[in-house]
Amino acid sequence: MQTLRRTPLYERHAALGARLVPFAGWEMPVQYTSIGDEHRAVRTSAGVFDVSHMGQLELDGNGSHEYLQARLSNDLDRIEPGRAQYTLLTNDEGGIGDDLIAYRRGADSYLLIVNASNVEPDHRLLAETHDVSAEWALLAVQGPEALDRLGVDVEAFTFREEDVLGVRCLVAGTGYTGERGCELGCGPDEAPRLWDAILERGVTPCGLGARDTLRLEACYPLHGNDITPETTPIEAGLGWACALEKDFTGVEVLRRQKKEGPERKLVAFMTEGRTIPRYGMRIEEGGVVTSGTLSPTLGEGIGLGYVPAALAEPGTGITIDVRGRPRSAHIVRKPFYKRDEGKEA
Amino acid sequence: MADESYPDELSYHKEHDWARIEGDTATLGITWYAQDALGEIVHFEGPAQGSSVAKDESYGEVESVKAVSDLIAPLTGEVAEVNQQVLEAPETINEDPYGTGWLIKIRLADTGELDDLLDVAAYRKLVDEER
Numbered sequence: 487m488q489t490l491r492r493t494p495l496y497e498r499h500a501a502l503g504a505r506l507v508p509f510a511g512w513e514m515p516v517q518y519t520s521i522g523d524e525h526r527a528v529r530t531s532a533g534v535f536d537v538s539h540m541g542q543l544e545l546d547g548n549g550s551h552e553y554l555q556a557r558l559s560n561d562l563d564r565i566e567p568g569r570a571q572y573t574l575l576t577n578d579e580g581g582i583g584d585d586l587i588a589y590r591r592g593a594d595s596y597l598l599i600v601n602a603s604n605v606e607p608d609h610r611l612l613a614e615t616h617d618v619s620a621e622w623a624l625l626a627v628q629g630p631e632a633l634d635r636l637g638v639d640v641e642a643f644t645f646r647e648e649d650v651l652g653v654r655c656l657v658a659g660t661g662y663t664g665e666r667g668c669e670l671g672c673g674p675d676e677a678p679r680l681w682d683a684i685l686e687r688g689v690t691p692c693g694l695g696a697r698d699t700l701r702l703e704a705c706y707p708l709h710g711n712d713i714t715p716e717t718t719p720i721e722a723g724l725g726w727a728c729a730l731e732k733d734f735t736g737v738e739v740l741r742r743q744k745k746e747g748p749e750r751k752l753v754a755f756m757t758e759g760r761t762i763p764r765y766g767m768r769i770e771e772g773g774v775v776t777s778g779t780l781s782p783t784l785g786e787g788i789g790l791g792y793v794p795a796a797l798a799e800p801g802t803g804i805t806i807d808v809r810g811r812p813r814s815a816h817i818v819r820k821p822f823y824k825r826d827e828g829k830e831a
Numbered sequence: 832m833a834d835e836s837y838p839d840e841l842s843y844h845k846e847h848d849w850a851r852i853e854g855d856t857a858t859l860g861i862t863w864y865a866q867d868a869l870g871e872i873v874h875f876e877g878p879a880q881g882s883s884v885a886k887d888e889s890y891g892e893v894e895s896v897k898a899v900s901d902l903i904a905p906l907t908g909e910v911a912e913v914n915q916q917v918l919e920a921p922e923t924i925n926e927d928p929y930g931t932g933w934l935i936k937i938r939l940a941d942t943g944e945l946d947d948l949l950d951v952a953a954y955r956k957l958v959d960e961e962r
Contacts (some may be wrong), residue, residue: 520832520871521896694868695897760874762894780873780896809892809899 493538494623494674495681502637502691509691510603512539515693525699526665527780529713529823532629534689535697536678537669541605542622543598543615550594551669553614558588559719559740561729567591569674570643570660575600575611581715582722584608586705587660589645597656599624599669601709611735623677627684628667628692628700630825635712640668651683660703662697664704665825700780702788705754705821711765712752712776712790721748722793723820752776752799754822757815763806770805770812771797781822788822832925835863840946841929843954844905846887849929850948852939857906861893861924862931864958869895877913880924884937886944891934893924900933906944908937944945 490513499506500707504515515536517524527533534617547552556560556787567590584604593751598615600608609617626637636650637830638657656671662758672680698708707713713722718736720728720743750773757763763778769791778789793804802817841849847865851858866872874894884890885905891902915925917923924932949957 516897517870522871699896762874762896762899764899
């Protein structure tokens with residue numbers, strides 16, 4: 487059996503009585519009190535997640551920009567130093583090897599934050615980069631009050647270096663919850679002090695369980711479930727993150743698929759009768775559920791899944807095989823939850 | 832959520848179900864340990880009144896945000912009553928697993944089966960081993 491890795495905050499999680507589970511080779515907190523309470527804390531005030539399991543790849547020096555521009559799907563020419571971009575690492579078949587955020591630190595200097603389970607495969611596809619994951623702890627502070635609680639002011643998809651609650655951090659206006667907030671990168675040794683200071687500001691510790699329900703309400707795909715090396719950005723509705731006019735790995739496949747239209751599409755759906763869809767459940771019209779939960783915000787069963795393109799229109803009824811029982815659902819427009827922009831100060 | 836407890840007067844089944852025996856009827860539910868492992872329960876799929884449940888076999892499901900679990904009948908019998916409160920508010924199971932969070936009542940088919948159930952000491956031992 488593989489030994490599970492622990493983040494610099496493991497002792498903190500254990501002391502808070504978190505339920506710890508294996509995730510992508512790490513022993514991570516799935517919840518501290520309850521998924522519902524943690525979810526609501528992020529939707530209404532502020533929550534903090536330890537996401538130190540995520541990976542960091544670096545590339546600096548002449549030619550770095552060109553190297554990544556030829557391998558990542560989005561157009562790095564569209565971001566200046568100090569800005570971040572959601573992008574995909576595609577394979578020769580146009581499949582999604584990973585989804586990640588590229589942080590442009592300088593004309594030829596990048597930090598990539600990638601999914602924990604994909605650090606090694608990403609590093610193989612981006613062999614020139616350096617895996618610096620061990621040098622980073624990462625905390626996501628999310629929710630309408632998150633930035634105020636920290637005394638941080640950072641615009642979405644920008645970042646800078648700054649002291650936060652007395653700890654030197656990379657402060658980025660990014661997240662995975664559908665709320666305003668930031669992600670704070672710091673040295674592993676500093677992480678417990680930063681964590682304690684954040685909790686002292688009344689921010690609720692939140693586990694991976696709430697992270698999943700939050701991201702699913704916002705319809706952010708989860709790599710390994712909703713998007714995989716076998717699914718393409720065109721099928722997944724991520725064409726907006728692909729600059730098809732430039733060359734990158736697998737682009738010909740994607741151009742053709744965009745022109746001809748994909749055979750299947752990743753759609754959002756709601757079930758009837760609070761049925762909870764689950765990963766891997768069959769959609770009887772031809773397809774499969776890739777994510778599902780009971781939405782804490784809506785109180786309804788929600789999910790993502792692939793269906794034939796002809797059935798992808800909102801309003802279309804589908805049937806899900808729930809452990810042998812047929813259950814009705816219907817396609818809805820993404821996302822399930824969108825924060826009230828009016829609440830932003 | 833309720834605090835951990837295992838009432839002395841109940842009989843237990845190794846799949847983390849309890850039974851309260853009163854004459855030839857039994858009230859069934861899941862233990863504190865089972866509801867804690869599941870987390871916030873959001874759905875209870877129960878049997879129809881009048882249907883039969885068989886010892887050691889599934890008679891329904893409880894589902895949390897995290898997982899689904901089969902409900903295993905500790906005893907054989909006919910379903911006399913299904914807890915409507917739990918159907919409408921499944922979180923009742925987390926709040927009071929041995930009281931208002933009971934699931935079904937059955938009329939026992941064979942009181943001889945009672946000998947196969949665990950007493951509280953045996954069940955606690957089993958829970959300690961699973962931890």
